[in-house]
Amino acid sequence: MLLQQLINGISVGGIYALLATGYALIYSLLGFSNWAHGEVAMLGAYIGILSVTSLQMPFLFAVILAVVGAGLISVFNEKIAYKRIRDNNSPTMFLMIAAMGLSTTFQNMAIVVFGPKFKMFPQILPVGAVKIGSLSVGLLDLVSLGIVIVVIIGLQYLITKTKFGLAVKAASSNMGTASLLGINVDKYIMLVFFLAGSLAGISGVLYGMKYTVYPQLGNVALKAFIASVFGGLGSVQGAIVGAMGIGLLETLVSAYIHSGLRDLITFILLIAILLFRPTGLMGKDIQDKA
Amino acid sequence: MKPILTITNLHKHFGGVKAINDFSVTLEKGKIYGLIGPNGAGKTTIFNTITGIYDPTMGNIALNGESIVGKAPYEISNLGIARTFQNIRLFGNLSVLDNVIIACHVDAKYGLFEAMTKFGRFKKNEEDIKEKCLKLLQFVGLEEMRDDIAGALPYGHQRKLEIARALATNPDLLLLDEPAAGMNEKESEELVRFIQNIHENFDLTILLIEHHMDFVMSLCDEIAVLNFGSTIFMGSPAEVKSNPAVIEAYLGGEDDA
Structure with missing residues (x-):
């Protein structure tokens, strides 16, 4: 029973992790929390579900469309709002406020365009559980966990082993200096938004398949945000660890205490981290970023 | 000799402050130039304008005959201008x-x-x-x-x-912003040799800002003396040392701390 709950927790945590890494990437580069990130995941989920149900596309194609679409929406946010604010040399706070505006806009647009109803993904994977010894794990959970692991390994590789990762690290250390060394920082910022948006898109589709798709789906990103604070704002590795931790915590609280207390305990954790360990598990010095 | 960098009638104003006020200079390929002047004379602002951090209010900057005004810092870097900073970055x-x-x-x-x-x-x-x-x-x-x-x-x-x-x-042109800052005499003597070595090995033109007079005098072929955003004198180290306007503005100012 416990082992099964742990697997559930990791599976939920993985979905949070895909979102949390996006928060971390953008925070490390631009020093603000992109509140519109959840809505990117929500729109990705809608692109996925509508491609399958209304357009009758094959599932794999729908997922690709959702991932690319979410990436492009994320880039759109950067171009339409964040880049202009940066070019004006406005305070970082403006970025966060713009993100809140985008978040509300997208959520309400989704209500108008797609309707307020919850939509179910059609049956794609056979319902049922895989038996591993005495454990029975939902097939969807298993597949989603597999996808999450592959994506996270890929992301780690991208950040630690490639020139793209090095350029992003340089830009997040000092944008001005990076551009004086010939790095087109705006291009890398755009790519990071695309990457973060794509990850959000995968996460939105997986979440939508596990539960349902609805205009407020983006609120799940709040959990991912807590995860990235827990792991240390701006740290991708921290975000992954934090997300797994939150996923496990929520599952265990629901299973052994009371499901109604789940969010309460998560948010108490947020406040506790901010009070007692504001740098999170793996965060750098926050003062440095301010 | 062909000029590598030509700055003509450059102005940079911040509100009412004229940080650069009609500054002109021509740098010939392969030489080492010094830019000196009292604090606040506009030296670093000139560097920031050359490298595209600031857009000039007026005037032109041309690299190998082509204007680089309005280009982004990364583009200017790719065209062959590199720099270091007064505060290491x-x-x-x-x-x-x-x-x-x-x-x-x-x-x-x-x-x-x-x-x-x-x-x-x-x-x-x-x-x-x-x-x-x-x-x-x-x-x-x-x-x-x-x-x-x-x-x-x-x-x-x-x-x-x-x-x-x-x-x-x-780079073809290297801008050094106070490379000897915080160094003692022995260290800055070593730095002179170090920069000469770089100059020879990398086929560079160098423009440097510095306050250590011995350092500038022993390293540079030509020195531009800046005050209130404009050049008050340009010449060889020997000429700079003996020019009365320079001595008054900078070198010999007795009330200068």
Whole structure:
């Protein structure tokens, strides 16, 4: 029973992790929390579900469309709002406020365009559980966990082993200096938004398949945000660890205490981290970023 | 000699403050130039305007005959101008080697897909870049510290690393902003030799800002003296030393602390 709950927790945590890494990437580069990130995941989920149900596309194609679409929406946010604010040399706070505006806009647009109803993904994977010894794990959970692991390994590789990762690290250390060394920082910022948006898109589709798709789906990103604070704002590795931790915590609280207390305990954790360990598990010095 | 950089009637105003006020200079290829003047004379503002951090209010800056006004800093860097900073600006959280590798971006002859996946030419190209960067580190005497975190290096080494990083962009023109700041006499004498060495080995034109007079006098072919954003005199070190206007503005000011 416990082992099964742990697997559930990791599976939920993985979905949070895909979102949390996006928060971390953008925070490390631009020093603000992109509140519109959840809505990117929500729109990705809608692109996925509508491609399958209304357009009758094959599932794999729908997922690709959702991932690319979410990436492009994320880039759109950067171009339409964040880049202009940066070019004006406005305070970082403006970025966060713009993100809140985008978040509300997208959520309400989704209500108008797609309707307020919850939509179910059609049956794609056979319902049922895989038996591993005495454990029975939902097939969807298993597949989603597999996808999450592959994506996270890929992301780690991208950040630690490639020139793209090095350029992003340089830009997040000092944008001005990076551009004086010939790095087109705006291009890398755009790519990071695309990457973060794509990850959000995968996460939105997986979440939508596990539960349902609805205009407020983006609120799940709040959990991912807590995860990235827990792991240390701006740290991708921290975000992954934090997300797994939150996923496990929520599952265990629901299973052994009371499901109604789940969010309460998560948010108490947020406040506790901010009070007692504001740098999170793996965060750098926050003062440095301010 | 062909001019590498031509600045004509440059102005940079911040509100009512005229940080640069009708500054003109022509730098000939291969020489070492000094830019001196009292604090607040506009020296660093000139560097910031050349490198595209600021757009000039008026006037023109031409590199090899082509205007670079309005270009982004990364474009100007790719055209062959590199700089160091008065307050060292390394990527303090990255390794010494990574600091230099980042600056080799211009040399990367592969597309983004390759850069992200490491297929194709990338591997070979990456090895070339690493080799080039290690050579640069060897040249500045930091090859043994290649894996150290840049922020943890001693001050003098950080200065050298910043210069190595600037060289990694393959510049034709190198701008050094107070390279001898915080150095004692012996260290700055060593730095003179170091910069001469770079100048010879990398086929560079150098423009440097400095307050240490001995340093400037022993290193530069020509010196521009700046006051209130405009040139008050330009000439050889000997001429600068004996010019009354310069002495009054800068060198001999008895009330100058």
